[in-house]
Each structure stands twice: as C-alpha cells, then as structure tokens.
Amino acid sequence: MLKTVILIGGPQKGTRFRPLSFEVPKPLFPVAGVPMLQHHIEACAKVPNMKEILLIGFYQPNEELTRFLSYAQQEFKIPVRYLQEYAALGTGGGIYHFRDQILSGGPEAFFIMNADVCSEFPLPEMLDFQKEHGDTHSFVMLGTTANRKQSMNYGCIVENQQTNEVLHYVEKPSTFVSDIINCGIYLFTPEIFQHIGAVFQKNQQDMLLEEQTNGWQRAEVIRLEQDIFTALAGQGKLYVYKTDRFWSQIKSAGSAIYASRLYLNQYHKTHPERLATNRDGGPKISGNVYIHPTANIDPTAVLGPNVSIGTGVTIGAGVRVRESIILHGATLQDHSCVLNSIVGWDSTIGRWARVEGTPSDPNPNDPYAKIDSETLFRDGKLTPSITILGCNVNIPSEVIILNSIVLPHKDLNRSFKNQIIL
Amino acid sequence: MKALILVGGYGTRLRPLTLSVPKPLVEFCNKPILLHQVEALVKAGVNHVILAVSYMSELLEREMRAQEERLGIRISLSHEKEPLGTAGPLALARELLTDNAEPFFVLNSDVICEFPFEDMLRFHKHHGKEGTIVVTKVEEPSKYGVVVYEAESGRIHRFVEKPQVFVSNKINAGMYIFSPSMLNRIQLRPTSIEKEIFPVMAQEGHLYAMELQGFWMDIGQPKDFLTGMCMYLQSLRQQGPEKLRTGPGFLGNVLVDPTAQIGENCTIGPNVTLGAGVVLEDGVRIKRCTVLKGARVRSHSWLESCIIGWSSSVGQWVRMENVTVLGEDVIVNDELYLNGANVLPHKSITDSVPEPRIIM
Numbered sequence: 001m002l003k004t005v006i007l008i009g010g011p012q013k014g015t016r017f018r019p020l021s022f023e024v025p026k027p028l029f030p031v032a033g034v035p036m037l038q039h040h041i042e043a044c045a046k047v048p049n050m051k052e053i054l055l056i057g058f059y060q061p062n063e064e065l066t067r068f069l070s071y072a073q074q075e076f077k078i079p080v081r082y083l084q085e086y087a088a089l090g091t092g093g094g095i096y097h098f099r100d101q102i103l104s105g106g107p108e109a110f111f112i113m114n115a116d117v118c119s120e121f122p123l124p125e126m127l128d129f130q131k132e133h134g135d136t137h138s139f140v141m142l143g144t145t146a147n148r149k150q151s152m153n154y155g156c157i158v159e160n161q162q163t164n165e166v167l168h169y170v171e172k173p174s175t176f177v178s179d180i181i182n183c184g185i186y187l188f189t190p191e192i193f194q195h196i197g198a199v200f201q202k203n204q205q206d207m208l209l210e211e212q213t214n215g216w217q218r219a220e221v222i223r224l225e226q227d228i229f230t231a232l233a234g235q236g237k238l239y240v241y242k243t244d245r246f247w248s249q250i251k252s253a254g255s256a257i258y259a260s261r262l263y264l265n266q267y268h269k270t271h272p273e274r275l276a277t278n279r280d281g282g283p284k285i286s287g288n289v290y291i292h293p294t295a296n297i298d299p300t301a302v303l304g305p306n307v308s309i310g311t312g313v314t315i316g317a318g319v320r321v322r323e324s325i326i327l328h329g330a331t332l333q334d335h336s337c338v339l340n341s342i343v344g345w346d347s348t349i350g351r352w353a354r355v356e357g358t359p360s361d362p363n364p365n366d367p368y369a370k371i372d373s374e375t376l377f378r379d380g381k382l383t384p385s386i387t388i389l390g391c392n393v394n395i396p397s398e399v400i401i402l403n404s405i406v407l408p409h410k411d412l413n414r415s416f417k418n419q420i421i422l
Numbered sequence: 423m424k425a426l427i428l429v430g431g432y433g434t435r436l437r438p439l440t441l442s443v444p445k446p447l448v449e450f451c452n453k454p455i456l457l458h459q460v461e462a463l464v465k466a467g468v469n470h471v472i473l474a475v476s477y478m479s480e481l482l483e484r485e486m487r488a489q490e491e492r493l494g495i496r497i498s499l500s501h502e503k504e505p506l507g508t509a510g511p512l513a514l515a516r517e518l519l520t521d522n523a524e525p526f527f528v529l530n531s532d533v534i535c536e537f538p539f540e541d542m543l544r545f546h547k548h549h550g551k552e553g554t555i556v557v558t559k560v561e562e563p564s565k566y567g568v569v570v571y572e573a574e575s576g577r578i579h580r581f582v583e584k585p586q587v588f589v590s591n592k593i594n595a596g597m598y599i600f601s602p603s604m605l606n607r608i609q610l611r612p613t614s615i616e617k618e619i620f621p622v623m624a625q626e627g628h629l630y631a632m633e634l635q636g637f638w639m640d641i642g643q644p645k646d647f648l649t650g651m652c653m654y655l656q657s658l659r660q661q662g663p664e665k666l667r668t669g670p671g672f673l674g675n676v677l678v679d680p681t682a683q684i685g686e687n688c689t690i691g692p693n694v695t696l697g698a699g700v701v702l703e704d705g706v707r708i709k710r711c712t713v714l715k716g717a718r719v720r721s722h723s724w725l726e727s728c729i730i731g732w733s734s735s736v737g738q739w740v741r742m743e744n745v746t747v748l749g750e751d752v753i754v755n756d757e758l759y760l761n762g763a764n765v766l767p768h769k770s771i772t773d774s775v776p777e778p779r780i781i782m
Binding site (some may be wrong): 317318319320322337351352354356400417 | 687704705707743757759776
C-alpha cells in the first residue's frame with residue numbers, strides 16, 4: 001500500500017501570501033476554482049493502492065480545514081486526516097514526529113509533498129522510476145529544469161546523468177550549481193526515518209554539548225532539504241526524476257494567478273466540465289475560465305482568459321475580467337474592468353472602476369523560466385505586481401486601483417496607484 | 423470696420439492637434455477657434471478681418487475663402503516672413519488698417535470669452551484716446567503682468583510684470599481697439615506690443631482699460647483648452663441653454679453635434695463636447711472631454727479630461743484621464759490605461775501609459 005503526506009505549514013508561514021492568508025489558510029486558497037490542496041489530493045487519489053492522505057502542519061484545527069477534510073474524503077473516497085504539530089518542526093521534523101502514524105498499516109512507500117506547489121503530479125511515473133533506480137529502498141525527488149539565474153532561488157540538484165543518482169544537493173546556493181531544481185515532491189520508503197532519526201540523535205547530542213546556549217532550539221526541528229538531502233547525496237540512496245510537465249511554486253499571491261492558468265489549462269484533459277463555454281444567455285468567454293455555478297453573471301460581461309469566479313459572485317453588465325481570481329461573494333458592478341488582480345471575498349467594485357495589476361509571469365520566451373516570487377519592495381519602491389483586494393474592500397465608482405494591495409475591510413474613496421493601503 | 427487677429431505660428435503649444443490642423447481651425451466647442459472670434463466681430467460690425475500669420479497653410483486659406491462667402495465679409499492673410507512679435511504685424515498690415523479713419527480691433531487668437539466688441543467700441547469712442555485694452559480679473563496676479571489703472575475712468579497708469587506685492591488683480595486679456603494714429607508708434611520690425619508700445623502709450627495717457635465681464639481663458643494649450651471648454655459651456659447654459667443636450671444619461675453641460683451617435687447606458691457629462699459624426703458605443707462614461715469630428719469611443723470605456731483627435735478610435739474598457747490628448751487618427755487598443763498621454767497623429771497604441779508622457 002501507499003500513503004501521501006502533504007506539508008501544509010502554519011499561520012506564521014506564507015506571509016508573502018498576505019493579505020489573502022488572513023482569511024483562509026493558504027493551502028485552502030482557491031486556485032482554478034478549487035482549494036490549492038485539492039489538486040494534490042485528486043492526483044494522489046488516482047494512484048492505485050493509495051490508502052491514506054495525511055496533512056501535517058501547525059494550524060489550529062479550524063472550521064475551514066475540517067470542512068475541507070470531510071469534503072475531500074467524500075469526493076475522493078479516501079481517508080484524509082490532519083495531524084497538527086505542537087510547533088513548527090520543519091519539513092523533516094514534522095514527518096519524523098508523526099512517523100508512527102505514517103507507517104501504521106505498513107506502506108511500502110509514501111509521497112511527501114509541499115502544499116504550495118502547483119504541478120501535474122507525475123506520481124505513477126515516480127513510482128515506476130523508483131523501482132528501476134537504486135535498491136528497493138531508494139528515495140526519489142521530483143526535479144525540473146530552471147534557467148541558470150532562477151535556479152539559485154531553489155534547491156539545486158546535481159545528478160549522475162547515467163543513473164540519475166543525486167550526487168550533490170544544495171538549498172538556494174549563492175552561485176550557480178545546477179539548473180535542475182527540487183520541486184518539493186518526494187517518494188520515500190520507510191527507511192527515510194532512519195536517516196531523519198540519525199539527524200535527530202545528533203541534534204540532541206549537539207544540544208547537550210552546547211549547554212543550552214541556544215535554549216530556543218529544538219532537536220526536533222529538522223529540515224529535509226538542508227539536513228537530509230545534503231547528507232544523502234552521493235550515497236547511492238537518492239535519485240531525481242525529472243519532469244518537463246508544468247510545475248510552479250505558489251509563494252506570492254501573484255503566483256496564484258499563474259498557477260490558476262496552469263491548472264485551468266490542465267482542465268481540458270482532466271475536467272473539461274469545469275471550463276466555461278460560450279452559450280446563449282451566458283457571458284462571452286475568451287480562453288480558459290472557471291465559473292462557480294452559483295455565480296450570477298450578466299450576459300454582456302466578457303471573461304477570460306485565465307479567470308476564476310467563486311461562489312455567489314455577482315458580475316454586472318459590460319464588465320471585463322481578465323487574468324484574475326474573483327473570490328466568493330464579490331460584486332463587480334456594471335462596466336467595471338478587472339485585470340491581473342485578485343478580488344477578495346465580499347468585496348465590491350463600483351461602476352466603471354478599474355482594478356489593475358502588473359503580471360509577474362515567467363518570461364514566455366524561456367521554456368525553463370519560473371515565476372519570480374520577489375519581495376514586495378525593490379530599491380525602496382513597491383514592485384509593480386498584481387493588485388490584491390483583501391476581504392470586504394469597497395472600491396467606489398470610476399476610480400482606478402493600480403498595482404496596489406488593499407488590506408481587508410477598507411472603504412476606499414479615491415484612486416490609488418503603487419501603494420499598500422493599510 | 424476692421425480687425426487684426428494675431429494668429430502667429432505653428433501653434434506648438436496645442437500639439438499634437440496642430441500637427442494635423444492649423445490652430446485657428448481646431449474646433450473649440452464644435453466651432454473652429456477662429457470663428458468664435460470672427461463671428462463675434464462680424465456681429466459688432468466688422469467687415470474686414472486680417473489674419474496675421476507667420477506660416478502659410480493652404481487649408482487655412484481655403485477655409486477663409488469659404489468663410490468670406492458665408493459671412494459676407496473680407497478676410498485677408500497678412501504673412502510675416504520673419505517673426506514680428508505682437509506689434510510688428512500691425513505695421514505689416516498698416517495699409518489695410520488705415521484706408522479709413524475708423525478704429526480697428528486687435529486680438530490674440532487663443533482667447534475665448536463672451537467677446538465684448540460693441541462695448542469696446544463704445545468705451546473707446548467715449549474716452550477718445552488712441553487705445554483701449556480689455557482686462558480681466560485673475561486670482562493669482564503674481565503669475566502675470568498686471569495692469570494698474572484708474573477705476574473710475576479706466577486710464578492706465580502702468581504695467582507691472584509678476585508683482586510680488588499686490589498692486590492689481592487685472593491682466594491684459596489680449597483684446598484691443600486702437601485708433602489708426604496709434605500705428606505711427608510701430609515700426610516694421612520685431613516688437614512686443616505689451617512691453618514696448620503699451621507702456622509708452624500709458625505714460626502719455628493714451629491707453630485705457632475696460633474690464634471684461636464673465637469668463638476668460640487662453641486656450642492655447644490642452645489643459646487650458648479643457649478648462650476653457652467648461653467655462654464656455656457654462657456660459658452657453660446662460661446664453662443659449664437650448665443648444666445643450668439634456669435628458670437621461672446627460673449630466674451638467676453637454677454639447678452634442680446632431681450627427682453624433684450615442685449608445686445605450688452611457689453617462690455623459692458634465693462638460694463634454696461631442697463633434698460631428700462622433701460615435702460613443704454602449705456603456706461609455708465620459709466627463710470633461712472634447713471628442714473631435716469622426717472619432718469613436720468603444721463600449722464600457724471611461725474618459726475624463728481628454729481631447730480625442732479627429733477620426734481616432736478608443737477601444738473597449740479603456741481608461742483615459744489627466745489631459746490625455748490623442749492626435750488625428752490614433753487607435754487605442756482595448757483595455758489600456760492612458761494617464762496624461764500625448765499621442766502624435768496616426769499612432770496605434772498597444773500598451774498602457776501609466777505616467778504622463780509623449781508617444782511619438
């Protein structure tokens with residue numbers, strides 16, 4: 001049997017996803033109309049012999065998460081459980097802490113995946129690859145090719161080109177090491193816990209020697225990337241399966257729009273029923289658009305490409321939406337125009353208002369380019385990025401909100417450009 | 423009676439509009455700038471208008487021939503080979519101006535107001551001296567040259583350039599009436615009437631000021647062109663409200679040519695002028711704009727403080743604001759944002775202009 005563990009992090013993480021992560025745990029943020037995590041779970045549920053999915057993180061149990069868990073179990077007919085860490089234990093520490101739960105039932109292998117990635121999830125391919133590389137207990141990480149410059153923002157993998165063994169691993173190097181990067185999706189056998197256990201033991205001994213000088217540090221905090229992969233590289237244990245299918249991180253809110261585009265495009269194969277089509281009495285659809293059935297959309301509106309419309313959204317006459325995510329309960333009044341933006345829950349955009357951001361898409365002419373999840377500021381200036389309206393923001397008629405981030409529950413009374421509005 | 427209008431050169435301040443059409447022929451509130459003045463002059467009894475131009479334009483000549491016919495007056499073009507300033511052109515046109523003893527009008531061509539030509543003539547004849555200049559009140563006199571004069575009689579004492587302490591809030595409005603003898607003061611060379619001629623006339627007690635009632639604006643550049651339009655439409659509201667369009671979808675003062683077409687669910691105004699053959703498609707929001715002949719604004723666009731050049735086309739869901747000026751035959755693609763863009767003729771705009779700049 002097989003299992004999957006999805007690392008969902010916790011409320012102190014994902015700050016680059018603010019202000020949207022104030023309202024909903026980031027892993028539940030809708031991407032292409034469904035919670036980010038649902039794409040992972042759906043891919044796992046399709047793998048034969050997958051028996052259980054465990055979410056590990058340090059969110060307090062909350063209603064949103066509970067509701068999602070019960071929905072996912074019903075929808076995908078597979079047990080999905082949440083295991084809460086007592087503190088942030090790192091990507092290795094979390095799974096080590098819950099190793100008994102993961103190993104119960106005796107899985108011969110299990111996937112580990114980060115929640116904040118968007119991927120085609122080539123899981124069957126990774127399983128086949130595992131059988132053909134190394135011994136029966138070998139570990140597999142999913143890798144993909146990046147360009148030289150961007151590779152340094154990721155974990156970099158040097159492989160033996162004949163055997164695909166990982167010879168060297170380094171997290172976010174300051175100089176170029178390799179253009180193969182870690183996708184944050186792994187296939188482990190139970191033997192991995194011996195390696196994590198060894199690091200745990202060593203941490204404990206180190207702490208005894210250091211006589212509690214670093215009182216805050218815990219032996220349990222273990223990072224898979226720096227603490228485990230770096231040590232496993234070159235030991236004949238760790239292999240890289242390279243994919244050329246789509247993959248992206250979802251760090252910043254801007255990357256959620258890009259990830260939506262990738263998943264919407266995948267729906268042509270996996271969920272054509274989720275893609276809106278042009279029909280009598282409906283809005284004009286251009287490209288890939290997801291519309292929740294409860295949304296109320298005027299037939300004179302024009303939507304797409306890459307638009308996701310959430311539950312209960314109201315869209316008035318002559319509204320234009322392109323490259324955007326409209327979250328549930330939002331209202332877009334007549335003639336308004338929303339481009340490269342995320343409109344928060346229950347927000348309202350007035351007549352003829354324009355809400356516009358600047359896309360941060362990867363260079364379309366470079367097949368290996370990834371999205372840059374940059375910091376908000378560069379040279380003391382807000383970097384032009386997508387416009388984000390937090391929950392319950394009111395934009396009056398006829399104004400423009402350009403390249404701005406509006407925190408929740410604000411009533412704006414004029415135009416804003418290149419600002420964060422507290 | 424005669425009038426000389428100082429048209430001058432290429433009208434560079436009103437580019438990109440004046441790259442296609444000579445400034446006197448650019449429509450202000452659906453009528454060429456020059457005709458606002460000429461028609462008012464004709465009404466006051468002028469039957470010969472002399473345009474002092476420093477460049478020749480066939481288009482202008484042809485149009486003036488047509489207007490001679492229409493108005494039943496004579497229109498001459500007096501062409502200066504080298505720039506003669508604001509006084510030199512009077513010397514150049516001396517023969518045309520002095521074939522009788524009647525006083526004549528002189529105007530700067532960029533001025534728009536309720537032209538007080540009959541009052542000027544009456545005032546001028548009453549004081550009997552060589553010259554009368556019209557003055558208008560301004561809020562910030564320190565930005566201009568002001569005129570200091572006797573309130574009772576109008577006799578001008580002196581002119582003060584950009585006064586640092588308050589001496590007067592009246593400035594030269596660019597409209598004069600002179601007796602022919604005044605021409606003896608001007609020689610055929612580049613001369614400033616304001617700096618070289620008027621101070622002397624004032625000193626000799628030959629220059630009087632008449633205060634203008636109502637609005638006044640120099641519309642020589644796009645920003646002031648739009649401000650002047652607002653003032654003119656407001657004055658039309660009082661003088662001839664039947665010329666303004668009202669009804670559902672119209673706010674404030676809106677002037678629409680009868681051949682313009684307007685779609686459904688538009689909101690137009692306040693302060694909008696739509697020229698002949700202009701098309702506004704459905705759901706357009708437009709305020710404080712002039713749309714010139716033959717231009718089209720496609721559905722759901724939002725425009726404020728713009729001048730849309732002849733035969734230009736503005737796409738759907740476009741937002742334009744902050745004195746964006748499109749020259750003739752400019753195409754703005756769908757969904758763009760233009761903030762203070764100055765677009766030269768025959769350009770196709772495919773990218774937004776988030777900060778003011780010139781698009782060559």
